Amino acid sequence: xxxxxxxxxxxxxxxxxAVTILSPLAxxxxxxxxxxxxxxxxxxxxxDPFYEIIPDYLLPGxxxxxISTILAGMIGVLLVAGxxxxxxxxxxARPAA
Amino acid sequence: xxxxxxxxxxxxxxxxxxxxxxxxxxxTHRLRHEMEExxxxxxGITAAFIFAAQMMxxxxxxxxxxxxxxxxxxxxxLGPWGGMVAIAAVLAVQALIFQDGGLxxxxxxxxxxxxxxxxxxxxxxxxxxxxxxxxxxxxxxAAFVSAWFSVMxxxxxxxxxxxxxxxxxxxxxxxxxxxxHAVIGVVEGLITVAxxxxxxAARPDLVHGIAAPLQISVEQERS
Numbered sequence: 001x002x003x004x005x006x007x008x009x010x011x012x013x014x015x016x017x018a019v020t021i022l023s024p025l026a027x028x029x030x031x032x033x034x035x036x037x038x039x040x041x042x043x044x045x046x047x048d049p050f051y052e053i054i055p056d057y058l059l060p061g062x063x064x065x066x067i068s069t070i071l072a073g074m075i076g077v078l079l080v081a082g083x084x085x086x087x088x089x090x091x092x093a094r095p096a097a
Numbered sequence: 098x099x100x101x102x103x104x105x106x107x108x109x110x111x112x113x114x115x116x117x118x119x120x121x122x123x124x125t126h127r128l129r130h131e132m133e134e135x136x137x138x139x140x141g142i143t144a145a146f147i148f149a150a151q152m153m154x155x156x157x158x159x160x161x162x163x164x165x166x167x168x169x170x171x172x173x174x175l176g177p178w179g180g181m182v183a184i185a186a187v188l189a190v191q192a193l194i195f196q197d198g199g200l201x202x203x204x205x206x207x208x209x210x211x212x213x214x215x216x217x218x219x220x221x222x223x224x225x226x227x228x229x230x231x232x233x234x235x236x237x238x239a240a241f242v243s244a245w246f247s248v249m250x251x252x253x254x255x256x257x258x259x260x261x262x263x264x265x266x267x268x269x270x271x272x273x274x275x276x277x278h279a280v281i282g283v284v285e286g287l288i289t290v291a292x293x294x295x296x297x298a299a300r301p302d303l304v305h306g307i308a309a310p311l312q313i314s315v316e317q318e319r320s
Contacts, residue, residue: 004135008300012142019149027154027162032277033255034100035161039273042264047103049196057195073152076190080148084186085141088179091125092132095210 013081020073023057024066098248098255098278100206102199106108106262113258118184120212124181132179139303143174144183146292148190155284163281166251168214169222169244171290174296176305177219184211190220193301209254218247236304240293241286248282249275 030038037043043048049055062068107114122157154162167187170178185207191197200207221243229235256274260267296303 004139004300004303009138009142010151010220011299012139012146013276016142016146016149019146019153023149023152025155026152028162029156029160029162030153031098031154031164032157032252032281033100035277036270036273037104037264040265040269042104045103045264046101047104047199050200052195054198055196057197063274069152072195076152076195077145077149080187080190080196081141083141083190084144085137086139087182087186088128088132088140091182091198092130092137093102094135 013077016077016081017074019071020077023073024069098210098211098252099198099201100187100255100258102201104199104262104264104270105202105258108203108222109258109261110201113208114246117204117212120216121185122206124178124212124265127178128182131176136175136179140175140183143171144187147171147184148187149184150288151187151191155278157284160218162278163278165233165286165288166214166244166248166285167196168247168251168303169285170292171216172215172218172222172243173240173289173293174291177215180218181211181215187190197239205255205258209251213254214247214251217250219262221246236297237290237293243287244289245282248278250284252278278295 007019029035031037034043036090037046054060054075057072057076058065058068062071141285147170150166154164166184168180168184171183174180175183176300182314188198188203188206188210190204192200192203211308222239223244225239226235229238242264252274253271254273256267259270260272264270293304
């Protein structure tokens with residue numbers, strides 16, 4: 001049994017939100033795959049997204065890039081936490097086949 | 098290592114979608130039977146932390162960056178089935194809301210990073226813990242080695258898919274991807290060990306595979 005007190009997972013959530021505050025300091029260099037794609041000339045195959053909601057981890061409409069990134073990150077953290085929590089609850093609630 | 102749309106061809110993408118759906122379906126099936134009451138918040142928080150950590154790109158070599166994948170960390174905290182679902186959900190939110198990784202390429206990305214990444218991490222963790230049974234730092238060694246291998250094998254799968262799609266020949270893309278991810282994997286290992294140490298200091302019961310041996314030793318002392 002893993003009964004985790006509310007205090008413990010609230011601390012976890014605060015830690016995750018705190019990490020997003022550091023996100024403006026992240027390296028803007030291309031990642032490993034993008035680097036290889038550039039070097040080997042297939043980066044051009046990439047298609048534009050079909051739509052954009054929060055592209056490039058920048059919340060639209062906010063001119064300060066650091067704040068825009070932090071807010072995008074915080075929205076993502078809360079969204080992921082909520083989605084996975086609900087998925088887990090639904091999975092568990094379903095009666096065994 | 099999130100693949101954007103356009104890199105992979107239709108056949109490769111289709112096969113990867115089927116494989117990732119199969120992997121996730123099996124993981125969900127196992128979770129339904131094995132997930133413990135009260136584990137849902139831990140799954141949510143672990144996934145949220147991995148999402149945040151994936152935003153933190155660090156420069157690994159001249160002009161190249163990498164970020165945490167989180168497969169090994171998720172496996173240590175949630176077990177393989179919970180870990181797989183958690184990483185897949187992170188990838189889905191990134192693709193749907195943040196346009197990070199393609200929508201069509203979500204299947205291949207889930208296959209590489211969630212299904213393959215977690216299975217490799219899980220297998221390596223079991224092997225290292227068995228080899229180093231009872232020895233000091235076994236958990237940390239398992240965390241580091243499994244994190245490195247999960248990144249390397251995920252990169253290998255991405256390379257194989259890129260080769261199959263005609264983006265770049267295997268002879269070029271596999272060595273290049275493995276070379277850069279060998280370095281990114283070290284960062285993955287260091288972050289995984291650090292977060293594990295933090296969690297273990299605060300709540301050792303939250304780490305899969307450390308709680309069980311502790312319980313056994315307590316029972317042995319009682320008998």
